[in-house]
Amino acid sequence: MSCKKWKKKLSSYLDNEVSSRERSKIEKHLKSCRACFNQFKQLERVHRLVQSIPPEKPRPGFYERLSERLSQKKTTLREKLVGWRYGWQLSFPRVGKIAIAVSAVLLVSVSFYIWRSATSYEVNIKVFEEEYFRSQQMNSFVGELALPVFFEIE
Amino acid sequence: MNPGKGFQKVLPCLFILIILSGGMTSALLAIEPKEILTRSLEAQFGLDFEGIKKTEFRLPGRSYTTTTRIIRQEPDFTYTTTLAPARLKRWIALDDGEFRIWHIRGSNKFEFFPSENSPEAKEIKRKSLNLKFINYKISRLLDSYILARPVYVISLIPRNSGNPRRKIWIDKKTYLPLKEEDYNWRGELISSSFYTEIHFDRRFSKEKFYRDFPQRPRKKVFSQERFLSLKDLRRKIRFPVFFPQYLPAGYEFQEAVLLFKGRAVKLTYTNGLGVICLFQMAPRGYPETIFKDFEGAHPLVWKKGGRTFLLMADISRKELIKIKQSVK
Numbered sequence: 001m002s003c004k005k006w007k008k009k010l011s012s013y014l015d016n017e018v019s020s021r022e023r024s025k026i027e028k029h030l031k032s033c034r035a036c037f038n039q040f041k042q043l044e045r046v047h048r049l050v051q052s053i054p055p056e057k058p059r060p061g062f063y064e065r066l067s068e069r070l071s072q073k074k075t076t077l078r079e080k081l082v083g084w085r086y087g088w089q090l091s092f093p094r095v096g097k098i099a100i101a102v103s104a105v106l107l108v109s110v111s112f113y114i115w116r117s118a119t120s121y122e123v124n125i126k127v128f129e130e131e132y133f134r135s136q137q138m139n140s141f142v143g144e145l146a147l148p149v150f151f152e153i154e
Numbered sequence: 155m156n157p158g159k160g161f162q163k164v165l166p167c168l169f170i171l172i173i174l175s176g177g178m179t180s181a182l183l184a185i186e187p188k189e190i191l192t193r194s195l196e197a198q199f200g201l202d203f204e205g206i207k208k209t210e211f212r213l214p215g216r217s218y219t220t221t222t223r224i225i226r227q228e229p230d231f232t233y234t235t236t237l238a239p240a241r242l243k244r245w246i247a248l249d250d251g252e253f254r255i256w257h258i259r260g261s262n263k264f265e266f267f268p269s270e271n272s273p274e275a276k277e278i279k280r281k282s283l284n285l286k287f288i289n290y291k292i293s294r295l296l297d298s299y300i301l302a303r304p305v306y307v308i309s310l311i312p313r314n315s316g317n318p319r320r321k322i323w324i325d326k327k328t329y330l331p332l333k334e335e336d337y338n339w340r341g342e343l344i345s346s347s348f349y350t351e352i353h354f355d356r357r358f359s360k361e362k363f364y365r366d367f368p369q370r371p372r373k374k375v376f377s378q379e380r381f382l383s384l385k386d387l388r389r390k391i392r393f394p395v396f397f398p399q400y401l402p403a404g405y406e407f408q409e410a411v412l413l414f415k416g417r418a419v420k421l422t423y424t425n426g427l428g429v430i431c432l433f434q435m436a437p438r439g440y441p442e443t444i445f446k447d448f449e450g451a452h453p454l455v456w457k458k459g460g461r462t463f464l465l466m467a468d469i470s471r472k473e474l475i476k477i478k479q480s481v482k
Binding site: 134 | 195198213267278279282334408409424428431433464
């Protein structure tokens with residue numbers, strides 16, 4: 001890996017955002033590469049400096065003003081969905097939610113069953129026998145097609 | 155010289171000459187059995203009649219007999235009602251040249267099958283007749299009578315052993331076959347059909363027959379209710395089809411039919427009279443257990459590549475196995 005790529009990873013290294021394997025690789029590289037080591041030291045200094053600055057408190061009334069501005073903002077689709085989820089959580093009791101979920105599962109199962117029964121056949125072996133006779137009848141002179149119910153004739 | 159004596163000598167020669175010329179004339183005028191069969195095929199699509207027909211199919215250990223009333227209106231309309239056995243009296247069938255629709259009176263049950271009067275069916279029958287001419291020795295037996303009508307009696311003997319043979323009684327006036335008997339390669343009667351009553355030139359209103367159906371049957375044109383050629387089959391089938399690479403002498407492809415909404419296919423091969431049916435079910439189609447104890451028309455069942463095959467034909471077991479081994 002080139003030094004350019006190692007340098008990109010230094011910031012993540014300082015923030016503890018790399019895996020242990022990567023961490024050991026970076027450390028190994030820093031030991032062998034002077035340029036990267038220097039850059040790391042600089043970054044480390046900046047990091048330390050930033051941490052030493054005390055956090056600034058917001059001016060009085062900041063949160064009230066922010067809340068007012070947010071309420072005036074048009075809701076996005078994402079916000080609507082979040083709102084719907086929130087509403088679902090609030091408007092239905094736990095039992096109601098279970099009932100709705102069970103109904104949905106049942107509906108899907110019944111639909112699947114109806115679809116399956118519409119597309120599947122009960123196969124009777126006599127169907128093949130009947131089809132055999134049907135083919136035979138095509139070569140017949142007198143033949144009218146055999147009844148489609150050999151299994152019922154027995 | 156006695157002139158009477160000379161005449162007596164000439165008389166037998168004259169008699170023989172008359173007999174010979176009569177025989178030659180009748181031989182020249184006699185219709186060829188192949189011509190009779192050809193006219194008979196055309197008659198099946200060009201006659202109006204009403205008749206009662208008895209049909210018997212024989213399988214090892216059992217037989218099926220049905221009696222039906224058939225009304226035929228040329229060119230492509232047939233209406234059939236079942237008269238016997240009693241439990242099937244409610245069954246009726248209507249063929250309008252597009253589909254053959256079976257219906258149980260008083261129910262909403264319909265079953266759709268390929269029409270036997272369609273142009274495709276007629277073409278299959280025509281090809282089948284040509285195969286009969288190639289694979290069978292066709293001869294005319296002594297004329298006879300059926301339902302007090304003079305009939306030609308035609309015999310079809312296979313050129314290759316191990317195939318079925320047939321005897322047909324054809325009406326001399328209309329060329330409609332009035333009786334037919336099929337024998338298997340062992341000489342056992344396997345099916346017979348004959349009219350017990352027949353009336354020609356009866357016309358009916360087709361609408362009258364539709365009244366027997368609770369509503370006019372409507373059907374989307376599904377390919378599985380049509381006879382398919384190999385080309386059509388390859389276009390319509392949803393899974394790769396296997397074909398037999400070996401067929402007994404004289405057998406050719408007859409038709410393909412899709413079954414169970416395209417999840418199975420029937421391939422039929424014929425020599426003009428005998429048929430070989432190869433059914434194949436798509437992978438995960440049906441469990442093999444449904445074929446357990448199936449002792450129908452000499453079947454052979456096996457599984458290969460996840461799919462189930464069923465081979466049916468009234469030919470020797472040895473030939474069946476040879477066909478089975480060639481399927482790929």
